[in-house]
Amino acid sequence: MLLQMRHITKTYGTLTANSGVDFSLRQGEIHALVGENGAGKTTLMRILYGMEQPTAGQILLNGKEVVFTNPTDAISHRIGMVHQHFMLFPSFTVAENIVIGNEPRAGVAFDRKKAIAQVEELCAKYRLPIDPRMKVADCPLGLQQRVEILKVLYQGADIIILDEPTGVLTPLEAKELLVIMRSLANQGKSFIIITHKLHEVMEVADRVTVLRDGKVTGSVDAGATNVEELSKLMVGRDLKQLQKRTLQTGQTILQVNNISIHGDKGKPVLNNVNLQVNAGEIVGIAGISGNGQSELIQAISGLQPIDQGDIQLLGTPIRGRSVREIREIGLSHVPEDRYQWGAAKEGTVLDNGTMGHHKTTSRSGLLHGQELRKLVNRFIQQFQIKTGSQDTQVKFLSGGNLQKLIVAREIAQKQPFLIAAEPTRGVDIGAMELIHEELLRKRDEQGAILLVSSELTEILKLSDRIVVMYEGRIVGELSAEEATEEQISLWMAGGNSDA
Numbered sequence: 200m201l202l203q204m205r206h207i208t209k210t211y212g213t214l215t216a217n218s219g220v221d222f223s224l225r226q227g228e229i230h231a232l233v234g235e236n237g238a239g240k241t242t243l244m245r246i247l248y249g250m251e252q253p254t255a256g257q258i259l260l261n262g263k264e265v266v267f268t269n270p271t272d273a274i275s276h277r278i279g280m281v282h283q284h285f286m287l288f289p290s291f292t293v294a295e296n297i298v299i300g301n302e303p304r305a306g307v308a309f310d311r312k313k314a315i316a317q318v319e320e321l322c323a324k325y326r327l328p329i330d331p332r333m334k335v336a337d338c339p340l341g342l343q344q345r346v347e348i349l350k351v352l353y354q355g356a357d358i359i360i361l362d363e364p365t366g367v368l369t370p371l372e373a374k375e376l377l378v379i380m381r382s383l384a385n386q387g388k389s390f391i392i393i394t395h396k397l398h399e400v401m402e403v404a405d406r407v408t409v410l411r412d413g414k415v416t417g418s419v420d421a422g423a424t425n426v427e428e429l430s431k432l433m434v435g436r437d438l439k440q441l442q443k444r445t446l447q448t449g450q451t452i453l454q455v456n457n458i459s460i461h462g463d464k465g466k467p468v469l470n471n472v473n474l475q476v477n478a479g480e481i482v483g484i485a486g487i488s489g490n491g492q493s494e495l496i497q498a499i500s501g502l503q504p505i506d507q508g509d510i511q512l513l514g515t516p517i518r519g520r521s522v523r524e525i526r527e528i529g530l531s532h533v534p535e536d537r538y539q540w541g542a543a544k545e546g547t548v549l550d551n552g553t554m555g556h557h558k559t560t561s562r563s564g565l566l567h568g569q570e571l572r573k574l575v576n577r578f579i580q581q582f583q584i585k586t587g588s589q590d591t592q593v594k595f596l597s598g599g600n601l602q603k604l605i606v607a608r609e610i611a612q613k614q615p616f617l618i619a620a621e622p623t624r625g626v627d628i629g630a631m632e633l634i635h636e637e638l639l640r641k642r643d644e645q646g647a648i649l650l651v652s653s654e655l656t657e658i659l660k661l662s663d664r665i666v667v668m669y670e671g672r673i674v675g676e677l678s679a680e681e682a683t684e685e686q687i688s689l690w691m692a693g694g695n696s697d698a
């Protein structure tokens with residue numbers, strides 16, 4: 200056995216993140232690590248990568264015990280990790296990012312030519328083409344991830360840990376990544392992949408280990424299991440089928456008229472976009488990321504100025520208004536990037552859970568400490584948010600648990616309009632089910648929801664109407680009854696539209 204982690208336990212104060220976990224990896228294997236948010240997957244991998252030390256337990260590499268006190272130790276034992284949030288220097292080139300920390304030198308100076316040659320050689324060896332001279336800032340996310348993988352390969356890794364690698368990728372990039380992993384595994388590399396996407400597990404993994412509440416609930420060959428069985432091992436119950444009713448829509452809540460945003464390079468990022476969202480409906484925006492969806496949301500929520508057109512929320516023009524003013528008129532917003540816009544990382548669960556709620560919960564204009572705590576307690580219970588306490592800083596929450604807190608907070612705002620951008624990114628399947636139910640409940644209570652998701656299945660499952668964006672324009676619109684995956688995918692890829 201290439202790697203064995205034996206009886207790993209990790210506690211943080213009273214919280215047990217891993218409890219007696221056994222995990223093993225064979226050479227050339229792709230091993231998926233799955234489990235609910237906060238089940239302890241990232242913690243286990245941070246231990247393997249030397250970022251955390253276990254409270255108890257052992258790691259054996261090729262049968263010999265190893266002790267890592269930092270990632271440098273893990274790297275010297277040929278273990279590499281690609282984190283959920285890439286750790287690249289955007290203003291540096293691809294080659295510079297790959298060789299960083301172990302740069303070729305000519306005397307004391309950095310040998311740029313040699314770095315480029317080394318990276319070209321590496322790309323050829325592993326059949327992962329990329330231009331080493333390109334600036335990372337100019338690479339789409341799929342290529343940035345390739346840089347991360349090449350960096351780990353440059354460091355000599357034989358065991359590669361990928362933490363939710365497809366979360367930020369387009370469906371096409373995600374497919375490519377799975378092919379790359381298989382090809383590298385065939386060349387002898389071994390992978391551990393943390394993911395919530397069970398169809399990916401079935402597609403790429405040889406083995407799957409399931410964690411629940413810090414403990415292993417199963418470790419099986421992927422060929423001997425299926426999505427239903429894995430879900431049950433993860434959440435301890437069968438998942439329900441979502442019931443969606445057909446509703447009458449009400450008054451227009453959001454009206455976007457002909458808005459455009461000129462880009463830096465002469466190409467518009469938004470091009471004459473018209474959109475309407477009514478009370479009692481979910482309008483889903485489908486599109487490959489980077490086709491103007493982010494800018495559209497930012498324009499509506501006051502984060503980005505527009506160059507042409509106007510937007511009305513509940514009949515009030517909002518062009519040029521601040522985020523705060525727009526929120527006061529009637530917007531709640533689950534932002535696409537939870538770390539940049541959604542949360543104050545240094546703040547506590549209580550601070551983050553109550554942002555925007557002070558007004559609604561105070562009786563006399565003063566803040567009501569107890570009421571706010573009660574509210575956050577409700578979020579924690581309902582969404583099963585795993586946290587030490589309300590006073591824990593959110594930087595200690597697992598990614599999925601922070602996402603659940605933001606979604607709970609925003610849905611509870613009781614605003615007439617909600618923008619839900621990638622609302623289930625990084626959450627487990629049980630939490631996804633709950634978030635979907637809550638979005639539908641809000642819609643059933645005559646809420647107007649604009650849903651943006653890179654998961655087409657999510658768009659199809661929840662939306663009453665679907666619009667497709669391509670290169671800054673809306674290129675097609677379908678009702679839920681008319682929508683087919685084929686038609687939408689065609690429009691998403693820039694295929695012909697008659698809209």
Ligand SMILES: Nc1ncnc2c1ncn2[C@@H]1O[C@H](COP(=O)(O)OP(=O)(O)OP(=O)(O)O)[C@@H](O)[C@H]1O
Binds near residue numbers: 234238
């Ligand atoms: N440094 C820390 N201090 C306190 N608690 C922590 C720390 N790191 C992790 N935890 C807690 O340990 C538990 C396991 O977290 P971990 O990030 O391993 O979960 P996960 O399975 O990767 O979840 P997700 O799917 O949401 O990413 C969580 O409850 C988390 O809040």
